[in-house]
Amino acid sequence: MDHFLYKDGVLHAEDVPVAEIAAAVGTPFYVYSTATLERHFRLFDEALAGMDHLVCYAMKAASNVAILKTLARLGAGMDVVSGGEYMRAKAAGVPGERIVFSGVGKTRDEMRLALTGGIRQFNVESEPEMEVLSAVAVELGVVAPITVRVNPDVDAKTHAKIATGKSENKFGIPIARAREVYQLAADLPGLEAIGIDVHIGSQLTELEPFRLAYQKVAELTETLRADGHDIRRLDLGGGLGIPYTRGNEAPPLPTEYGALVRETLGHLGCEIEIEPGRLIAGNAGLMVSEVIYVKSGEGRDFLILDGAMNDLIRPAMYDAWHDIVPVIEPEAGAEQQPYDIVGPVCESGDTFAKQRMMPRLSAGDLVAFRSAGAYGAVMSSEYNTRPLIPEVLVNGHDFAVIRARPTFDEMINRDTIPEWL
Incomplete structure (x- = not known):
């Protein structure tokens, strides 16, 4: 059991709409209940x-x-x-x-x-x-x-x-x-x-x-x-x-x-x-991501998300399954179609799901990876100089950022240049 449910057509983390958190902190992000x-x-x-x-x-x-x-x-x-x-x-x-x-x-x-x-x-x-x-x-x-x-x-x-x-x-x-x-x-x-x-x-x-x-x-x-x-x-x-x-x-x-x-x-x-x-921790967390593009390929369509394998590596490392659901609840009986759900990292392994049946989605739509609270954020990296994504904790009607997304300057300034350069 978890506390991530649709209320009035919108996925909530306890009593907070997930879309509200996305508007406040940007995507992708982790949220815990x-x-x-x-x-x-x-x-x-x-x-x-x-x-x-x-x-x-x-x-x-x-x-x-x-x-x-x-x-x-x-x-x-x-x-x-x-x-x-x-x-x-x-x-x-x-x-x-x-x-x-x-x-x-x-x-x-x-x-x-x-x-x-x-x-x-x-x-x-x-x-x-x-x-x-x-x-x-x-x-x-x-x-x-x-x-x-x-x-x-x-x-x-x-x-x-x-x-x-x-x-x-x-x-x-x-x-x-x-x-x-x-x-x-x-x-x-x-x-x-x-x-x-x-x-x-x-x-x-x-x-x-x-x-x-x-x-x-x-x-x-x-x-x-x-x-x-x-x-x-x-x-x-x-x-x-x-x-x-x-x-x-x-x-x-x-x-x-x-x-x-x-x-x-x-x-x-x-x-x-x-x-x-x-x-x-597993069912206590979601990873929330935004659709960047819907791309038509040879015999298949791709949902290209702003979340990637560096943010959630379990599918690439273990062939792990995560239920992926729209943040806006589909209407009953909504038509579904298969998508390959992928991230923007330059690796073929940056694939979350193949031919996953989903309702029709468009650029700008939000999706949530369920059961992402365990071995998600802790195994993430900055591969491709992608910032570690925020972590958010919800408590009833309240939420707080418990790890902020670093800026590019913060990431790059951790590097030091030797004096001969």
């Missing part, structure tokens, strides 16, 4: 009610500080994967004890940053990382709390580029080697192993891969406890998918996911952490 962000966080939080738990938002999905602050006010923790994300979480007012540091390539500087600024835990992914983290912690005179990310070799049945739990993926340590790795952690002076971490991928649309992974985690928990390790926290990652195409079979609900967690892990008495990102 506070009500949707809050609703989706609460669904996860309520799904684990009665269990000791923390919902840590995976901020790589959408990391604007205003979004983080919206969720932090509800008690969300943050899952970060870089020093920059750690600093964004702190800027949003998230205390260190609610920040989890994930990622396969943490640097010494990032470790120092988190250890001095406060951290809930590091999710470590290899023995070399453990040894470096221990050394940094000893230098600082502290002990680093860790979980070890185990790779359960479970097929998440998702896109190959966002699957993370199979043996050939770069993430975690093989679950078969967990006992020796936890013994190494126990022997290192700067570490305290407090739990287990697992994350098998993103955009999962069924529960069975989670079940298989969590059953392995439950067995491992009992084995490690028998070895003398105090396993008291289970970080289950994220990955629950969202419906990108309206009318298709919906992925499982957070309530169903919560029931699965209880069934497979509830008997262990561990604190549960989950790290949803896409399901919280």
Whole structure:
């Protein structure tokens, strides 16, 4: 569910007409719904009610500080994967004890940053990382709390580029080697192993891969406890998918996911952490773009938009589908025709959809890409010297620009010319 609905024939973001935002900030732009962000966080939080738990938002999905602050006010923790994300979480007012540091390539500087600024835990992914983290912690005179990310070799049945739990993926340590790795952690002076971490991928649309992974985690928990390790926290990652195409079979609900967690892990008495990102932010955002031209080609028509692959790269990178809808609601029974919907970047890959059925559109019309709140703005770039597009947050009848579009001068002046030129 989201809060982007047609009212009086115009698409609204909560109570604000999308066309009004377009007139104020120009196109293209991202717009997010506070009500949707809050609703989706609460669904996860309520799904684990009665269990000791923390919902840590995976901020790589959408990391604007205003979004983080919206969720932090509800008690969300943050899952970060870089020093920059750690600093964004702190800027949003998230205390260190609610920040989890994930990622396969943490640097010494990032470790120092988190250890001095406060951290809930590091999710470590290899023995070399453990040894470096221990050394940094000893230098600082502290002990680093860790979980070890185990790779359960479970097929998440998702896109190959966002699957993370199979043996050939770069993430975690093989679950078969967990006992020796936890013994190494126990022997290192700067570490305290407090739990287990697992994350098998993103955009999962069924529960069975989670079940298989969590059953392995439950067995491992009992084995490690028998070895003398105090396993008291289970970080289950994220990955629950969202419906990108309206009318298709919906992925499982957070309530169903919560029931699965209880069934497979509830008997262990561990604190549960989950790290949803896409399901919280995905349907909470739109990208809005204007039609520049309608071009007739050889056997097909093109809608050429002012938004491009640098603004929303998911279709080019993942062949991802986004519903694309007119901002002005078509009349019932309006004639539709197929369009290739493309951007202005000089790449054939700058294509959002091919032969997509749409009502007839003209230059100047606005269209909205649904389910663009996750991995949209955060993956955008300035390719072709195109400015990063504004981000807007709506709250009821109000809206505010939470990231402004830079000017060309601001972009160009970031470059420096060496003295010999």
